[in-house]
Amino acid sequence: MPKAYWIARIDVQDPETYAKYVAGTAGPFAKYKARFLVRGGDFESLEGQARSRNVVIEFEDRETALACYHSPEYQAAKAFRVVASEGELMIVDGFEGPQPAA
Secondary structure: OOOEEEEEEEEEEHHHHHHHHHHHHHHHHHHHOOEEEEEEEOOOOOOOOOOEEEEEEEEEOHHHHHHHHOOHHHHHHHHHHHHHHEEEEEEEEEEOOOOOOO
C-alpha cells in the first residue's frame, strides 16, 4: 500500500489565529505519525497561481491520512485554519512504480 500525502497551499490572512491551528495540529499529527516533508520554506513558482505557504505531510497510507483529517482533534484545529487562511488541501497517494531511467 503506497504512502499518502497531504498537499496544502495556503495564504494566511490572520497569523495569530493560524498559529492556534498549528499548535492544535501537534497532537493529531503525532497520533497519526505524520511527517513533514515541506513546511513553509522558500519556493519559486514556475507555473500557475502561487500561494504564500506550501506544506507536504507524509502518512503511512491513505487510510491513515484520512483518519487524521477526520479525527475530532484535527477538526478542532481546522476551525482556526478556515477563519485565518484560504487555500487548498488534498490527499494524494504516493507512487510505487518504476522510476525513469537515467
